[in-house]
Amino acid sequence: MTGWDDLASTALVGTDRRPYRGDLLEAAAVEVARRRAGRKANEPGGVEPAPGEEREAVSRRAAERLGRLLGGEHERLIPEWLAAAAATGRRVPAYVLPELLERGRRDRSIRVHLGVLAGQRGRWLAGLNPAWAYLLEEPTGETWELGGAADRRAHLCALRAADPAQARRLLESTWERETPDDRAGFVEVLAEGLSMADEPFLEQALDDRRREVRQSAANLLARLPGSRLSQRMAGRVRACVTISGDTITVEAPTACDKDMERDGVRPKPPRGIGERAWWLQQIVSRAPLSFWGRPQALLAMKIPDWDAEVKAAWVRAAVLQRDPGWARAMFGWDPIADLLECLPPEEQQELAARFVRGHDLDSQLIMVLGGVSSHWREGLATAVLSKIVKVNATQPWNLGELVKLAGEHIDPALFELAEDYSPAEPIQQVAALLRFRADMYKELSR
Structure with a gap:
């Protein structure tokens, strides 16, 4: 040879x-x-056998449906299936693990639940295949003392929801020993139950060496109108803005000093934005919205210079500070999904339903609907179904994404509403997908 x-x-x-x-x-x-064929097999005893499983597997029918999803049937539902399965506290059967772990390698969005769903066998496989090693960084349910970074973050999240002060004290006790990556992730956890009791710790975090830590701390402090950072930002806005009658006069900052950088202002703008505009947007977005007064009145005023920059900063401020009143007002000026996230789910859906009824089908409508929390209730569901019927009569070729969104986000319990709404083919496609999801939840509950 x-x-x-x-x-x-x-x-x-x-x-x-x-x-x-x-x-x-x-x-x-x-x-x-x-x-x-001539590669050497692993030496006997070179690989430890997989440990036994501690969690029960999902039902056979549920596993079969996951196989269908992984095979390409309604594969956009995979994240929803995984989230629903993880909520049951069970795991996936071993035979789907290779395909599921391989998909998780390519798609980060589905990893969040895999640490639990993959079970002991999944972690064993991840230890043998470097391409699947990402799984070892996902939460498994271990404790703060024994778990990895993801487990410790999950533990801190749960503790923060139950006792915010205790969670902060726990983080403070280990802060100096945490890695920069872990510190950045742990600061974000404090968004849950945020209060002025957290202000001294977050103010101290503004001096952290890691930029992501400083940015996260500054974003949280901006949500506390009484924080020292908020007051410093308000002072900077006062130096730039004068309100007289129905006119807002703005003079953007001419420099970004070290104190501004410490408070989270990034000196280098993204491509396409000037430095002064970038600095102005950042200080306005972190100044307390109470500084400005009523948003409806402000939106009616004239801003001779920097109009677009100031209003874009108000949008950012509404999102950053989670202010429902400003989010409602700014949605009328710039209807983006991020603003809807500042509102309770029911109000999100009411606002989105009004938008659907008064807006033509275009990419903006699709983006708004994509930001509305599932499951859509009857009001929004009916508005979307009505839009599908209307567009189907004139532009049926333009319905693809709207039909998918409706089928994926309407409450699956409303499949009969969709079935009876109209015999139009796109509506029946929505109904079929809703029934598919309803069956999916039923299988996972058994």
Whole structure:
């Protein structure tokens, strides 16, 4: 048998210069098969067997449906299936693990529940395949003392929801020993139950060496109107803004000093935005919204210079400070999904339903609906179904994404409403997907 090096050399120079007896490509194929078959098997005892499972697997029918999703049938529902399955406290069966872990390698969005759903066997596989090692960083239910970074963050989240002060004290007790990456993630956890009791700790975090830590701390402090950072930002806005009658006069900052950087103002703007506009937007977005007064009145005023920048900063401030009143007002000026997230789910849906009824089907409508929390109740569901019927009469080719969103986000318990709403094919497609999801939840409950 000719060696691989000889075959490769002959292929490189060509058989005219180096004659070869026989079929070169056939010999190369045989050599490839021989080399693969001749790899050494793992030495006996080289791999520890997988540990036993502690959690019960989901039902056979539920697992079969997951297999269908992984096979491409309504695959956009995979994250919803995983979230619903994780909520049951059960795991997926071993035979779907390779395909599920491989998908998680490509799609980060589905990893959040895999630490629990993959069970002991999944973590064992992740330890054998470097491509699946990401699983070892996902929460498994371990404690603060024994868990990895993801487990410790999950523990801190649960403690924060139950006892915010105790969670902060726990974080303070280990803060100096945490890695920069862990510190950045742990600061974000404090958004739950945020209060002025957290202000001294977050103010101290503004001096952290890691930029992500400083940014997260500054964002949280901006949600506390009484924080020292909020008051410093208000002072900077006062130096830039004068309100007289129905006019707002603005003079953007001319420099970004070290104190501004400490408070989370990033000196270098993104491409396409000037420095002064960038600094202005950041200080306005972190100044207390109470500084301005009523948003409806302000939106009616004239801003001769920096109008777009100030209003974009108000949108950012409403989102950053989670202010429902400002979110409602700014949604009328710039209807984006981020503003809806500042509102309770029911109000999100009411506002989105009004938008659907008064807006043509375009990319903006799709983006707004994409930001509304599932499951959509009857009011929003009916508005969307009505829009589908209307557009189907004139532009049926334009309905693809709207039909998918409706089927994926309407409460699956409303499948009969959709079935009876109209015989139009797009409506029946929505109904079929809702029934699919209703069956999915039923299987996971057994």
